[in-house]
Amino acid sequence: MVLQNKEEELLAAWRALAGNLVTEGWRTIPIAYGGPRRLLAGRHFPGNEEALLVGFASVRLPPNEQLPQGQGFIVSRATLDEDGADRIWISLRRQSAGSLDLFTMMAEDVVSILERFSNADEERLFHLFLARIKAWQDFMRRGGDCVLGPEMEVGLFGELEILRDIISVGLPAPVAVEAWQGPLDGIQDFMLGAGAIEVKSTASPSGFPATVGSLDQLDDSLTRPIFLAGVRLAIAASGRTLPEQVGELRNLMREEFTALGILDSRLLHAGFLDAAAERYTRRFLRAGSKTFQLSDGFPRLTRANVAIEIRRARYEIDLDLISTVDVGIEHALRELGVIH
Structure with missing residues (x-):
């Protein structure tokens, strides 16, 4: 079956990665948008939470506690195995209490932003990524429908x-x-x-x-x-x-x-x-x-x-x-x- 959009690709990847690992770690699958090895769909274990991972060649990261979190998601640095050791990976990960539908919409939107600005330099792209997450924080804080009255x-x-x-x-x-x-x-x-x-x-x-x-x-x-x-x-x-x-x-x-x-x-x-x-x-x-x-x-x-x-x-x-x-x-x- 041909996947029609980013949402379907993300959901299919997360389904393929589901499991019951006891040890802490990541399972990931590259997704097609944003350039080679730039974006991964992932799950973090043992919680089995869905995630979007973004790889940067070289960026200055703030401490984890200064990265956006709350409203059903958390942003943190991710340590992958040697296959991903050439990049700095940042994960946008759903928290167990967060809505999967809303998290999927958020991840799809972030992928679209990164795809749109794929020619930007690494620092600019990283700041766009963080700004978009913070905007989503504000959006989620408001609650209600996803459509303006x-x-x-x-x-x-x-x-x-x-x-x-x-x-x-x-x-x-x-x-x-x-x-x-x-x-x-x-x-x-x-x-x-x-x-x-x-x-x-x-x-x-x-x-x-x-x-x-x-x-x-x-x-x-x-x-x-x-x-x-x-x-x-x-x-x-x-x-x-x-x-x-x-x-x-x-x-x-x-x-x-x-x-x-x-x-x-x-x-x-x-x-x-x-x-x-x-x-x-x-x-x-x-x-x-x-x-x-x-x-x-x-x-x-x-x-x-x-x-x-x-x-x-x-x-x-x-x-x-x-x-x-x-x-x-x-x-x-x-x-x-x-x-x-």
């Missing part, structure tokens, strides 16, 4: 629209994607220069409801200047799905390996999984956008204008009712000092 789907699509705008007006892709802090739970979505851009998106056919998550999010006494970018989306057959939006951005950055690596990590932090791409069926068209610079007259709640007894707030404003001038993204980036 409708509001989060709209929010992510809108943030990617603004990311595309930022690049199109002249900011280098690595700088732009590094500035995208929304998936990392930043107070604002993009931190640029001394200030920030916060993105609000809606697919509502009436009004422009925008939820503000905290008293700090639109407070330009903390970060200045702050711009609020609103992206209106329409659901239409001629639009793009979220995975298509992601694919177009990856294509835009296809020559920028650093930017691509950061983008993929941010997407996972945001809750987007390529393995779940077929479950996103809504198609969005950009129906309009506006960018406001926050000033004293802008309607918002901050710590300075609410009673001291109010410690936290989450509220909604309607951007369609705001009369502040739309300054556009290019002007915002000039004011932030990141383009000339």
Whole structure:
């Protein structure tokens, strides 16, 4: 039987390696992706846990206790027999309490990342590997389904629209994607220069409801200047799905390996999984956008204008009712000092 994808190859390899060894050690099988002898499917005994092993010719490893672990998996250095003695092996190993389905999805994703960046140097590849594992830690910590809910789907699509705008007006892709802090739970979505851009998106056919998550999010006494970018989306057959939006951005950055690596990590932090791409069926068209610079007259709640007894707030404003001038993204980036 011909195996159709990485998931099937990994599962088949793990089945072939299953056993009941009493002594501690590894059983491994080379897998086809990532170059010769770079990737192995394995099982660690006596626990019989599934693993993905990545071989590096020469990298500087942190101590084992500083490597990612938890959420159903552990990363550690693996000592193989003499057949693997020419490489430094790092194992991504499922813990006994971890979900096999989720671990398989994680391993498949890591294989895809290593395959995509197979031409990168060893140090870069190693750091990509660790960054991806840490992004998975964050993803697993959030729990829930592997698919974003409708509001989060709209929010992510809108943030990617603004990311595309930022690049199109002249900011280098690595700088732009590094500035995208929304998936990392930043107070604002993009931190640029001394200030920030916060993105609000809606697919509502009436009004422009925008939820503000905290008293700090639109407070330009903390970060200045702050711009609020609103992206209106329409659901239409001629639009793009979220995975298509992601694919177009990856294509835009296809020559920028650093930017691509950061983008993929941010997407996972945001809750987007390529393995779940077929479950996103809504198609969005950009129906309009506006960018406001926050000033004293802008309607918002901050710590300075609410009673001291109010410690936290989450509220909604309607951007369609705001009369502040739309300054556009290019002007915002000039004011932030990141383009000339």
